[in-house]
Amino acid sequence: MRRNAPVMLGAIRRMVDLELDGEQVRAPEGSTILDVCRERGIDTPTLCYLDNLTPVNACRVCMVEVDGSRVLVPSCSRRVEDGMVVKTDSERVRHSRKMVLELLASSTDMSLAEDAVHRWMDSYGVDVKRYGPPGPSAAAGERDRRQAGHHHVPDGLSAETVAQPVKIDNELYVRDYARCILCYKCVEACGEDAQNTFAIAVAGRGFDATIATEFDVVLPDSACVYCGNCIGVCPTGALMPKSEYDMRQAGTWDESRQAQVTTVCTFCGVGCNLELTTQDNRIVRVDSPIDHSVTHGHLCIKGRFGYEHVQPR
Amino acid sequence: MDLYLKHASATADERAAVDSHLGPPATRWEGGDRDRSEDGRVSFGGRDARSQRHLLLPVLHAVQKRLGWISEGSLSYVAQRLTVPPAEVYGVATFYAMLSTQPRPCRVAHVCDDIACRIGGANSLIDELTAEFGPAGTPNGDATWIRSPCLGLCERAPAVMFQLAGDGPDSADESHAPAAANQVAAVLKGGTPAVFVPGSTPQTVEPRDSSLRLLRRIGVADPESLDDYRKHGGYQALRRALELGPAGVIREVTDSKLMGRGGAAFPTGVKWSGVAGAPARPHYLICNADESEPGTFKDRVLMEEDPFALVEAMTIAGYAAGCELGYLYLRGEYPLATRRLTNAIEQARARGLLGRDVMGRGFAFDIELRRGAGAYICGEETALMNSIEGYRGEPRNKPPFPTVAGLFGKPTLINNVETLYNVLDVVLETGPAYAAIGTARSTGTKLFCLSGCVTSPGVYEVPFGTTLREMVDRAGGVRDGRPLQALLLGGAAGTFVPEAQFDTPLTFEGTREIGASLGSGVIMLFDDQVDLVDILSRVAAFFRDESCGQCVPCRVGTVRQEEALVRLGTGRSKGSGHPNGSITADVELLAELSLVMKDASICGLGQTAPAALQSALALDLLGVGARGAADTSPTPESSTAEKQRTPDAS
Numbered sequence: 004m005r006r007n008a009p010v011m012l013g014a015i016r017r018m019v020d021l022e023l024d025g026e027q028v029r030a031p032e033g034s035t036i037l038d039v040c041r042e043r044g045i046d047t048p049t050l051c052y053l054d055n056l057t058p059v060n061a062c063r064v065c066m067v068e069v070d071g072s073r074v075l076v077p078s079c080s081r082r083v084e085d086g087m088v089v090k091t092d093s094e095r096v097r098h099s100r101k102m103v104l105e106l107l108a109s110s111t112d113m114s115l116a117e118d119a120v121h122r123w124m125d126s127y128g129v130d131v132k133r134y135g136p137p138g139p140s141a142a143a144g145e146r147d148r149r150q151a152g153h154h155h156v157p158d159g160l161s162a163e164t165v166a167q168p169v170k171i172d173n174e175l176y177v178r179d180y181a182r183c184i185l186c187y188k189c190v191e192a193c194g195e196d197a198q199n200t201f202a203i204a205v206a207g208r209g210f211d212a213t214i215a216t217e218f219d220v221v222l223p224d225s226a227c228v229y230c231g232n233c234i235g236v237c238p239t240g241a242l243m244p245k246s247e248y249d250m251r252q253a254g255t256w257d258e259s260r261q262a263q264v265t266t267v268c269t270f271c272g273v274g275c276n277l278e279l280t281t282q283d284n285r286i287v288r289v290d291s292p293i294d295h296s297v298t299h300g301h302l303c304i305k306g307r308f309g310y311e312h313v314q315p316r
Numbered sequence: 317m318d319l320y321l322k323h324a325s326a327t328a329d330e331r332a333a334v335d336s337h338l339g340p341p342a343t344r345w346e347g348g349d350r351d352r353s354e355d356g357r358v359s360f361g362g363r364d365a366r367s368q369r370h371l372l373l374p375v376l377h378a379v380q381k382r383l384g385w386i387s388e389g390s391l392s393y394v395a396q397r398l399t400v401p402p403a404e405v406y407g408v409a410t411f412y413a414m415l416s417t418q419p420r421p422c423r424v425a426h427v428c429d430d431i432a433c434r435i436g437g438a439n440s441l442i443d444e445l446t447a448e449f450g451p452a453g454t455p456n457g458d459a460t461w462i463r464s465p466c467l468g469l470c471e472r473a474p475a476v477m478f479q480l481a482g483d484g485p486d487s488a489d490e491s492h493a494p495a496a497a498n499q500v501a502a503v504l505k506g507g508t509p510a511v512f513v514p515g516s517t518p519q520t521v522e523p524r525d526s527s528l529r530l531l532r533r534i535g536v537a538d539p540e541s542l543d544d545y546r547k548h549g550g551y552q553a554l555r556r557a558l559e560l561g562p563a564g565v566i567r568e569v570t571d572s573k574l575m576g577r578g579g580a581a582f583p584t585g586v587k588w589s590g591v592a593g594a595p596a597r598p599h600y601l602i603c604n605a606d607e608s609e610p611g612t613f614k615d616r617v618l619m620e621e622d623p624f625a626l627v628e629a630m631t632i633a634g635y636a637a638g639c640e641l642g643y644l645y646l647r648g649e650y651p652l653a654t655r656r657l658t659n660a661i662e663q664a665r666a667r668g669l670l671g672r673d674v675m676g677r678g679f680a681f682d683i684e685l686r687r688g689a690g691a692y693i694c695g696e697e698t699a700l701m702n703s704i705e706g707y708r709g710e711p712r713n714k715p716p717f718p719t720v721a722g723l724f725g726k727p728t729l730i731n732n733v734e735t736l737y738n739v740l741d742v743v744l745e746t747g748p749a750y751a752a753i754g755t756a757r758s759t760g761t762k763l764f765c766l767s768g769c770v771t772s773p774g775v776y777e778v779p780f781g782t783t784l785r786e787m788v789d790r791a792g793g794v795r796d797g798r799p800l801q802a803l804l805l806g807g808a809a810g811t812f813v814p815e816a817q818f819d820t821p822l823t824f825e826g827t828r829e830i831g832a833s834l835g836s837g838v839i840m841l842f843d844d845q846v847d848l849v850d851i852l853s854r855v856a857a858f859f860r861d862e863s864c865g866q867c868v869p870c871r872v873g874t875v876r877q878e879e880a881l882v883r884l885g886t887g888r889s890k891g892s893g894h895p896n897g898s899i900t901a902d903v904e905l906l907a908e909l910s911l912v913m914k915d916a917s918i919c920g921l922g923q924t925a926p927a928a929l930q931s932a933l934a935l936d937l938l939g940v941g942a943r944g945a946a947d948t949s950p951t952p953e954s955s956t957a958e959k960q961r962t963p964d965a966s
Contacts, residue, residue: 059866060713060867060918061866061867061868061918062867062868063867063868063869063916063917063918064868066915066916074914074915074916074917074923075915075916077713080713095911095915098908098911098912098915099869099911099912099915099916102869102873102908102909102911102912102916103868103869103912103916106868106869106872106873106876106912107868107872109872109876110872110875133901133905134876134879134905135879148418150413150416150418151410151411151412151413151690151691151861152413152464152465152690152691152861152862153413153453153462153463153861154857154860154861156853156857156878156882157875157878157879157882158882158886159879159880159881159882159883159886160883162876162879163875163879184868185865185871194401199317200317200318201317201401201403201404202320202401202403203403204401204403204404204406204407205407205708205865206403206406206407206410206411207410207411207865208410208411208691208861208862208863208864208865209860209861209862209863209864209865209871209874210860210863210865210871210872210874210875211865212864212865212871215403215406215407215410216402216403216406217388217391217392217395217402217403217405217406218388218391218406218417224322225320225403226318226319226320226401226402226403
């Protein structure tokens with residue numbers, strides 16, 4: 004180590020005293036309630052939150068009770084304050100978390116969601132059946148054409164869902180919006196938080212809102228640059244590399260035969276870490292570790308999709 | 317950000333529509349002709365280009381008005397002119413009900429089928445239109461009709477708003493109420509809409525109520541003449557405000573204990589001093605005129621009949637809080653108010669009452685009118701700010717509050733129309749004198765919108781503390797002397813109030829005590845012939861339609877709420893094969909939905925979406941209590957004999 008090297012301390016932050024589930028806690032000023040919960044090992048469900056994105060607090064599953072607040076507050080974006088009294092496991096909190104997960108599960112195909120999501124659904128006692136059998140799937144493009152402020156009155160016999168055919172319009176990734184919980188993560192990763200491409204945005208309104216390109220054009224006609232950062236942040240498997248999708252369709256995707264290998268991308272000098280998922284000695288998917296100081300989980304088209312040349316032939 | 321514009325280019329007409337608002341493109345970057353001597357030597361894009369995003373909604377309005385819809389080509393050109401990614405322009409365009417991104421005929425009749433119009437004859441109007449033009453949305457030559465949520469013309473239901481596209485002088489939007497099918501058909505076939513007739517304030521009909529304050533100029537002063545406004549006391553309040561100075565004005569407003577009239581009842585003085593004292597600059601003023609709560613039309617009446625007063629009140633607010641620019645965000649469905657206010661702002665500007673040097677007193681203030689485009693959610697203050705900024709009208713998480721970081725991230729004073737009208741009297745009479753009116757904690761007068769099955773519907777002005785019974789009596793009671801079935805207070809987001817509580821004084825604190833809220837001042841009456849299940853289904857459908865879709869409790873909760881209500885209403889709760897095959901289970905589900913929507917939604921829309929339904933269930937207005945008691949959901953243990961004793965009443 005070089006002598007007299009500067010010691011990286013970061014900004015000195017004042018400590019804030021608050022009460023968390025009956026315990027006195029000190030936390031650096033500016034941290035969120037979620038930060039404190041995680042620090043103390045309190046399992047807090049999150050869907051739209053990711054460390055490398057700006058919180059949009061749209062999913063409302065990380066809600067906690069704060070004394071003096073009429074409604075629950077999203078722990079992912081509310082910063083701690085002196086004297087705050089927070090309850091993370093009250094009846095109201097449990098009810099809200101359960102209902103949010105239940106509402107999502109009743110309207111969306113959650114089968115490929117992260118393991119943690121299934122764990123939370125079990126622990127909060129999600130019961131999807133009470134909303135009735137899932138309604139019919141929409142025809143391709145039908146949900147994209149709905150006009151804001153107009154919908155068909157339901158008959159109440161089935162639960163409306165976002166089910167629709169999967170969108171396959173390029174060789175690199177597919178968009179299965181029947182699995183989309185509208186967490187806004189892909190929009191953020193495509194836009195301001197990572198890629199600055201803005202190929203997709205939220206369109207439509209209310210339950211008929213979708214993630215869409217302009218006029219729902221196919222991706223090759225859009226601004227998409229196939230960095231795949233939307234895939235990297237998607238929590239429900241709605242966005243998926245085509246290679247993975249094809250294997251799943253063929254029934255050959257087998258996690259028990261898979262391994263994770265960390266390596267460094269060889270395409271340029273930036274030094275992005277790659278996390279390769281391999282199966283039977285072939286690369287089947289590429290991600291980047293979210294805590295890597297260079298990528299923060301984001302890659303470019305070459306890093307994420309440019310691996311065919313190293314596959315065994 | 318690079319703009320990727322691959323698609324169809326705009327036609328000459330489409331370009332003209334955009335250019336009519338933005339002027340011709342200056343450079344090739346913006347879509348103009350290539351000027352080789354210039355283009356290679358200057359840089360485009362960057363902050364300057366992106367800072368035009370707030371013009372997005374006005375430009376989309378211009379395209380919609382000229383062409384009747386927003387095509388791929390025009391959207392692409394808008395994106396290029398404003399340096400906004402096309403996907404985001406599309407996201408904004410598809411957010412609003414008045415904008416269409418699919419080909420739509422030029423002449424569109426928006427036919428209100430919301431709660432007040434529903435009991436005012438909308439259904440038969442819709443039946444007749446269906447017979448002549450086909451189902452809603454069917455193109456019929458260059459005309460079509462579609463259903464619409466409340467158009468704010470409840471006192472003369474049924475209401476229609478025409479959206480007439482084209483570049484001619486007669487292609488303006490126009491409201492029409494009460495509307496007969498033959499009149500609507502005539503306009504759709506090329507006729508001109510009838511001129512709007514005033515008369516929404518029964519208290520201004522002779523013999524005139526002499527105690528009127530907010531409504532005092534209505535029917536007296538010409539709403540199109542600044543001179544007439546001044547003759548009737550106009551601009552005295554601004555003169556007095558300039559004598560008091562900004563701090564003096566805020567002191568009067570604080571002393572008056574004026575509470576916000578938009579529904580949340582926040583102390584106006586606290587808000588004003590918060591913005592005035594905020595260190596960040598510039599400060600912005602917003603007048604929230606996006607009145608869209610079903611059953612509400614008080615702001616519309618004020619703005620149509622007394623527009624100059626709003627301009628004056630905004631000037632005072634801007635002066636006090638140190639704002640140089642005020643945005644007047646006006647509901648898109650209010651064409652007459654738009655015209656009157658545009659005229660008022662222009663006249664005030666021409667006379668030096670707005671501009672760089674207001675009244676020659678050295679302070680600058682101007683007003684920019686922005687039209688909404690059919691989104692109830694944009695009445696929520698932070699959604700409204702996003703809408704002005706050119707984003708989707710999705711509410712922001714609070715904190716930070718607008719007084720700290722509002723429009724464009726700057727300290728913003730946002731007030732409801734009615735609140736601002738009150739400021740004129742506060743300044744003229746001094747705060748303490750104003751506070752003497754009404755009750756100790758709810759000062760001043762309040763406007764109430766009476767509609768539904770009432771003898772004389774309209775806007776009524778009364779001091780706070782008047783009881784609900786007095787209000788109903790003042791409006792002549794239930795229409796045709798029929799028995800009252802229910803009374804809805806506060807609009808679709810409000811609650812039903814039982815007759816036993818009609819002696820509750822109408823104040824913020826009084827209504828809070830009975831678990832209700834004044835909301836926007838809606839008092840809607842339903843007689844014994846109204847099908848309340850139908851009314852509540854419309855309310856549920858309204859919230860499902862108007863949810864912005866950002867947060868899960870509201871986006872999916874409003875859908876599930878409507879489904880459960882339909883099951884209750886059609887008696888399908890039982891014996892439908894639905895897992896929730898019992899009324900009790902559906903009532904329980906609705907209660908659980910209500911709780912998560914109230915607790916976990918981002919904004920007031922989701923938080924109040926279950927309010928009316930829950931209050932109706934609590935009062936058993938749907939008659940499910942009796943049915944629910946009979947509907948003991950059969951458990952496997954329950955004996956056959958027990959089942960036979962409980963007849964299926966559902």
